[in-house]
Amino acid sequence: MSISIKNLKKSYKNHLVLDDLNLDIKEGSLFGLLGPNGAGKTTLVSILNSLIPKDSGTIQIYGKDLDKDSAYIKSICSFVPQTYAFYPKLTSFENLEFFGALYGLKGNELKQRINYCIEVTSLEKYINRKAYTYSGGLKRRLNIAIGLLNDPKVLYLDEPTVGIDPQSRKYILNVIKKINEEKKTTIIYTSHYMEEVEYLCDEIAILDRSKIILQEKKDILVEKNSNIEIKTTNGESKKINIKDSYEEFTSYITDIKNKNIEIENINFGHKSLEDMFLSLTKQDLRD
Amino acid sequence: MFKYLLKKEFTLIFRDLHALMVLFIMPVIFILIMSLALKNSYSNSVDSPLKVAITSTKNNKTIKVLINEISKNALFETNFIKVKNKKEQLYQKNYDFVVELQSNFIERIKLNDKNFKLNIYSKPDIQVQKIELLKKLITGASSKIILEDLLSQQKIKTKEVLDFEAKIKNQFIYKKEGFEVTPTSVQQSVPAWLVFSMFFILIPISNTFINEKAFGTIDRIRSINVSLFPILIGKIIPYYFINQIQVIFMILVGVFIVPLLGGDSLEIKGNYFLIFIVSSSVSIASICFALLIANISKTTEEATTIGGVSNIILAALGGIMVPKFVMPQFMQDITEYSPMAWGLQSFLEVFVRGGDFSDISSYVYKMFSFAIICLILAYILLKKRS
Numbered sequence: 218m219s220i221s222i223k224n225l226k227k228s229y230k231n232h233l234v235l236d237d238l239n240l241d242i243k244e245g246s247l248f249g250l251l252g253p254n255g256a257g258k259t260t261l262v263s264i265l266n267s268l269i270p271k272d273s274g275t276i277q278i279y280g281k282d283l284d285k286d287s288a289y290i291k292s293i294c295s296f297v298p299q300t301y302a303f304y305p306k307l308t309s310f311e312n313l314e315f316f317g318a319l320y321g322l323k324g325n326e327l328k329q330r331i332n333y334c335i336e337v338t339s340l341e342k343y344i345n346r347k348a349y350t351y352s353g354g355l356k357r358r359l360n361i362a363i364g365l366l367n368d369p370k371v372l373y374l375d376e377p378t379v380g381i382d383p384q385s386r387k388y389i390l391n392v393i394k395k396i397n398e399e400k401k402t403t404i405i406y407t408s409h410y411m412e413e414v415e416y417l418c419d420e421i422a423i424l425d426r427s428k429i430i431l432q433e434k435k436d437i438l439v440e441k442n443s444n445i446e447i448k449t450t451n452g453e454s455k456k457i458n459i460k461d462s463y464e465e466f467t468s469y470i471t472d473i474k475n476k477n478i479e480i481e482n483i484n485f486g487h488k489s490l491e492d493m494f495l496s497l498t499k500q501d502l503r504d
Numbered sequence: 505m506f507k508y509l510l511k512k513e514f515t516l517i518f519r520d521l522h523a524l525m526v527l528f529i530m531p532v533i534f535i536l537i538m539s540l541a542l543k544n545s546y547s548n549s550v551d552s553p554l555k556v557a558i559t560s561t562k563n564n565k566t567i568k569v570l571i572n573e574i575s576k577n578a579l580f581e582t583n584f585i586k587v588k589n590k591k592e593q594l595y596q597k598n599y600d601f602v603v604e605l606q607s608n609f610i611e612r613i614k615l616n617d618k619n620f621k622l623n624i625y626s627k628p629d630i631q632v633q634k635i636e637l638l639k640k641l642i643t644g645a646s647s648k649i650i651l652e653d654l655l656s657q658q659k660i661k662t663k664e665v666l667d668f669e670a671k672i673k674n675q676f677i678y679k680k681e682g683f684e685v686t687p688t689s690v691q692q693s694v695p696a697w698l699v700f701s702m703f704f705i706l707i708p709i710s711n712t713f714i715n716e717k718a719f720g721t722i723d724r725i726r727s728i729n730v731s732l733f734p735i736l737i738g739k740i741i742p743y744y745f746i747n748q749i750q751v752i753f754m755i756l757v758g759v760f761i762v763p764l765l766g767g768d769s770l771e772i773k774g775n776y777f778l779i780f781i782v783s784s785s786v787s788i789a790s791i792c793f794a795l796l797i798a799n800i801s802k803t804t805e806e807a808t809t810i811g812g813v814s815n816i817i818l819a820a821l822g823g824i825m826v827p828k829f830v831m832p833q834f835m836q837d838i839t840e841y842s843p844m845a846w847g848l849q850s851f852l853e854v855f856v857r858g859g860d861f862s863d864i865s866s867y868v869y870k871m872f873s874f875a876i877i878c879l880i881l882a883y884i885l886l887k888k889r890s
Binding site: 263266267268287288291292294295296298299300301302303304306307311314315316318319320321347363367 | 505507508509511512515516519520718719720721723724725726727728729730
């Protein structure tokens with residue numbers, strides 16, 4: 218496991234934000250962390266990055282305890298916040314040089330890492346332009362580039378595609394996929410865009426009201442929701458999971474044919490992740 | 505790593521045009537204006553003397569002597585005018601004083617005449633000291649005329665005796681022998697507005713620091729296993745250099761630019777090492793104060809308001825805007841609580857009075873203590889809020 222969280226608790230004053238949370242994330246996984254506003258996603262990611270302390274529980278990252286080996290864990294992890302966490306008045310190169318130095322890189326190693334990050338995020342043309350002149354998409358790419366400087370084993374991406382155009386978003390998603398595939402980097406991806414998580418992640422967890430209410434491999438989730446709904450002209454309707462019950466499906470079709478009942482409509486389920494998310498989190502509006 | 509922390513801060517400062525304007529252009533304008541505006545308050549020369557109209561029923565020899573005696577004082581330009589309307593003389597002819605006297609006023613004084621009268625008319629905004637000075641000049645001149653009469657009646661040669669005023673001389677005793685710097689407006693203005701501008705370092709410091717917090721850059725840095733203390737220290741050093749550039753720049757303005765506009769030239773005779781000690785103390789105090797304001801405030805607008813208002817209050821209390829010596833005693837006592845006053849007094853001790861370390865040590869200790877307290881509070885707030 219790259220990340221193993223056991224009985225994690227965190228509260229602010231009297232408000233419980235994370236309640237006895239357990240979560241295991243495999244090495245090299247592209248892990249989607251979903252949850253409505255206020256569910257505790259940011260708190261969880263902040264604890265994992267040692268930005269805020271936990272109340273209780275244990276966290277192990279690559280076999281090391283977060284409390285005891287915080288310095289090592291920080292050196293193998295990288296956090297890309299939702300905000301543009303860089304200096305707008307510096308150029309991309311200056312930003313990368315500064316953050317690279319903070320990671321302890323210097324000389325040729327620093328130059329090589331900067332070049333790699335620029336190449337991966339295709340920032341070559343903009344490297345000497347001040348960051349405040351960038352479009353939203355370029356700023357997001359720079360934000361990610363900085364996060365790749367230390368060649369992390371674990372990369373936390375907090376809503377990295379907010380406020381950008383579809384082309385930039387698609388590009389960024391592909392960059393993330395590429396990093397995960399080529400470097401086997403474990404990526405923890407939080408987002409409100411369900412279709413992104415569905416497209417990108419191989420495993421998904423939904424965090425709501427301080428707890429993980431669902432954790433599953435994406436393929437299994439899709440399979441579990443491969444229902445179809447058959448409506449007939451006599452007003453009846455029947456739901457069947459064709460993956461699990463193919464025989465039930467064929468016998469039902471034979472049956473209605475024999476009874477001379479016509480099919481009015483077949484609704485192919487494949488419930489989307491968003492439908493699942495809304496049904497699991499009860500659809501009520503959050504602050 | 506530290507090299508890149510410094511490089512980043514320097515780059516950010518030199519790309520912040522507004523901050524550079526506040527740090528360099530604003531104090532230069534203040535120095536030029538205040539050095540020229542306060543020139544006469546420090547100088548013995550008078551550019552525009554006060555106009556006095558002596559009026560009486562007739563202009564006789566005694567009145568001419570009186571006019572001559574008053575005119576010996578460069579502060580007054582005295583003329584005899586037949587005045588019909590005193591208000592018109594004051595408000596339309598721009599006289600500062602109208603002195604109405606009886607043409608035989610000397611005789612009336614000698615006779616101790618109960619009907620003797622001598623009236624001085626002036627606008628209400630004339631300083632009381634100037635009215636008192638004119639009164640003393642009139643009484644002095646009258647006494648001189650009476651004494652001259654008495655002595656001539658006794659056939660005593662009077663010329664040498666009556667010119668005794670010319671024998672009265674004021675001599676300055678300087679605090680340090682051989683250190684004879686005449687206090688001028690520029691000697692006050694340069695250190696005053698220099699200290700003021702050094703404290704305005706809080707604008708760029710708070711802007712960068714609050715943006716770092718708001719954009720999550722501080723969190724990103726913390727997630728990279730860098731502790732907050734070197735980040736705070738990394739901010740002090742570049743801004744310290746900026747403050748030192750300000751010191752050199754403002755001194756050069758005082759030495760070369762102010763005289764070009766008709767002001768006095770700044771004389772730098774003080775010990776350079778002491779100037780360095782003072783400028784370093786002011787710098788450390790102002791930067792740590794700025795870090796505290798940056799950590800108290802949540803937005804740049806809040807920091808600019810809190811910091812700007814605090815700086816103006818500290819400057820008003822610290823003798824920056826109004827020289828300490830013109831304040832009443834209780835206000836002079838209050839100045840002792842302003843860090844800007846500690847900086848200003850230290851600079852004046854070194855620049856004007858040729859003081860040594862013992863003269864500035866208490867101010868230097870106060871500034872460093874102030875800086876340490878601000879830095880500790882800033883660190884606690886930063887830790888608490890992040």
